[in-house]
Amino acid sequence: MAMELKGRVLVYSILGCPHCMKAKSTLQELGVPYTDVSLEKYPHARQDVQMRTQKRTVPQIFFNARHIGGNEDLQNLVKDQEKWTEALEVLKSTPAGPDAPQVPDPSTAVKSFDVGDIVCEPDEYAEFVKELRNSGIIKDHRSLLRSYKNSFSGKEFVDWVVKTKEVVPALGICKPRPAGELGEDLRKLILKIYSSYLSPDGKKVNYKGIGESSEFEQYQKLAKELVRVQIVEATREEKLAFFINVYNAQVIHANVTMGPPVNLWQRYKFFNTVRYIIGGHQYSLQDIENGVLRANRKGMGMFMKPFGSSDARLKVSLETPEPLIHFALVCGAKSCPPIKTYSAEGIYDQLNLAAESFLEGDDGCQVDMGKRTIKLSQILKWYSVDFGKNKDEVVEWVHKHLPDSEKKTQVGELLESKNYKLSHMPYDWGINS
Template identity: 45%
Template structure:
């Protein structure tokens, strides 16, 4: 038994952190009390915690003011009886110093219950669409060979507005445009974003297609911003992820039925429905990057829960191409998000052409310039992939740079062997080389820029300087899933 402590153990963590779970399990088994501080609940102390530890990952475990490190550091400490006893004696005999690690007031924590209590602002245009349905302005158009459900023509809308609402044509045109701007409807043939008022058809943004995971009736709430909705979904994904983490810190994905039936998933699907009308067109570049990385994780997790993990190449293809979300009125698959939006409409591995054609309205949403750092924030359903992380539009590049550094410090991202003059990189750098550089020298320079000062960087720079090295790529581990 450890005995009474004058000092304390401070344990910095975040929601859905596998290594945090492993470290906490060990401390519990040893009957050692600790104070956990979740950085996602106290975001205002993140910078100070980082400056104190100079660590890019969690957990960060302190015995009084002494930093033990992360999960692996704790495991090593426990296996050394003399060092472990010395650490325990420090907190048995000495109180926490005044300049010790921060422990914020629990009352200041962000309440998850309050955060997920989503306010629905009534939308006058949704009420208008409801009336259009009642009066059969919205109906099935076409013949038995080809029909379109939940459609209306511009001409029918203008006629209805003038007769039913007793408004003039000019006001009718404004209403038609408002239906498009509020992502309630889109032109059938995707011909621009202006309401015409002729015989052309417009489709309501609702469907019952099983491929569209957030399909269903239109949301009656006014469109939310990309920042607000992206943050809601990101937090809900992390909440779900944490519910199914084992004490060993592994993601338990065996019982998909129970996961899909849990209360957290019900809340999640309700939030995902709001994506159909989200305002993404007005988002800035940083906001788009954070939003689409977060939505990528959300769609990935949603697909994973409903369909299970992809176990071979064919199923991986279907996993990344066939499940979709309607976002701002248009469908996006995982591939569309990565290659179409985040890679600035570049052809992906195994793709014949770019995802979005020249007349595709989603091209307006795509980044104008590719962002290579997105690869360090994406989940790819493998043991080699990045775990689900926190990304915010205000600090997106700081967070992505930290993710890049942590990945390159791992053996999955980069391996340096000076004895054999070997540099081995993740296959991500081979598949998406065009995103990072134009040649091997530029690639290694990019990698060096994102590595922390230390032995690994020194070894890399030494090999780069001599030019005498062999560059190769690690075999990508496609086995399921990320659990470290």
């Protein structure tokens, strides 16, 4: 049963953030009522939060005007029974004053996305296909000893086209759409799915629930538009958001429909054979990660670059690799970063925040000052070339992208001393279901 408070607890969060979910779960378990302020729903609140806290990570928790901090700060406060009791007494007896952060006006919220709003503009060629089916030229044909059902000859087709539309049929039932536009629709639909089928800590996915949902049925319909999406002319920012979201959705789609890979060989097949047709070309998960987002670099276990010199998909590849994608791509394993969605507008702020959040946790970076060791996720070993030319440059990159904290200070001290050992944590390939 929730306790009665005169004061106010505000939790600033974003969807899919495991630290946010853990903090809110803790408050719920302790019966402490709180107001969740989504920085995706109220993006204008970000500036106020950063000014008050001098931090860019979430969650940020306030008891009236008192800034508690993030999830780790909340957990430490709860463990200290005396301080926790004192904090609760203040909340029970003292209303939030004018100096406390205010609950955003609901009228200022970004409008929520309704999956029922996804309606594509009919393609003029869809009618062409219907006319072709009703043209009478599609019938059974016999050639020597073979029979061809529901077919037509090249001459019959050309004659019919010349007589009617004088156009060439196209794929799909919707007009080709720009990557930024389609990517944003996909992002919003994926966001709706994540909000219903992610675990409280943001690290596990209810694949069975997704597969049975109406949202997933809607997603599959929308994903068909990828066949003709206009991606070549998209900006770098649009490509980053588009392909990160598609990669993460493709992993979930495959896990729902095919089941997760459970050994090394199955993982190899999973990342190399699960494909979407995007803009008329096939893209496996490896193609998206290493071919597009890493600017056509070889990935783990690859002897050649994903795209050859004559591959049309090279036009889609980023001109330079983007190391921040490694904290956004979710391969479906337990050691992957939490699942989020990304938009082209402000993509670098979103990716930097994802890196900060991952490195701030023990899954990303651990420091032992007594043993003078730094332990990093295997991700920073497998793709070390994206982060630096040597051990020191990789650690410098990590130090730069850590949020201001004791851990950042410790990494800086070890870097400056040049007397430290670097190792990497085991990677848990267990399915995040």
